[in-house]
Amino acid sequence: MLVDSHAHLEMEEFDGDREAVIRRAQESGVDCIVTVGVNLEDSRKAVALAERYDTIYASVGVHPHDVKGIDETTYDLLRELSGSGKVVAYGEIGLDFFRNLSPKDLQIRRFGEQLELAAELGLPVIIHDREAHRETVEMLKGRKGERGGVIHCFSGDYDMAARCLDMGFYISMPGTITYRKSEMLGDVVRKIPLDRLLVETDCPFLSPEPKRGKRNEPAYVAYIARRIAQIKDLSFEEVERMTSQNARDVFGIKAETL
């Protein structure tokens, strides 16, 4: 069994065939999917999906792209949503200095506020970091949350990974690890212990080889686990077992529900 630790099944890209996508995931041995909100509206949809399917869990929060839409009611509504028993994390939150769809200073302020909210709610965090490695590490150093978290779609070097591991975070690998030019990520995967790695699709984005150019979906998370097994010279089953265990540990998902 595999866990897709980061999907966006609530997005409109899946409106036409969501049921079939979820069935294909189950048929491919993906027993658990964490579907991740990027704003209030999508967080609502993520929780509704999680409440409908045993194998789906939800995360709620506001993505750095969307933080300009936060108003005085947003955090209260997210707090309310997190009361669902299927919400296992807060996020995705963080910094995206690649696209800068929200102003930098606002991204930093909202990231700090949401780290505090996650700590208050007692939830682990799912962190998005694009072209903001230094600032992300700085922000995480100051956080007070007792539950750990995941650096999703990891794109830093080994030095950054080591800092995140030191702070107790897990590192999640997306489809980019299957791309031929991913030497730096390969180096990270080779060096960090398997008991700190997660796998994710980030679907509908970032399809792994050999599905590049098509819409991504949870069933394809196996390609990522297979590539990690190759890089670390381990069996697929070992990577499958450990990454699932890690996801269960960080999100507090019991094995019998998988």
Ligand SMILES: [Zn+2]
């Ligand atoms: Zn992200």
Ligand SMILES: [Zn+2]
């Ligand atoms: Zn995402």
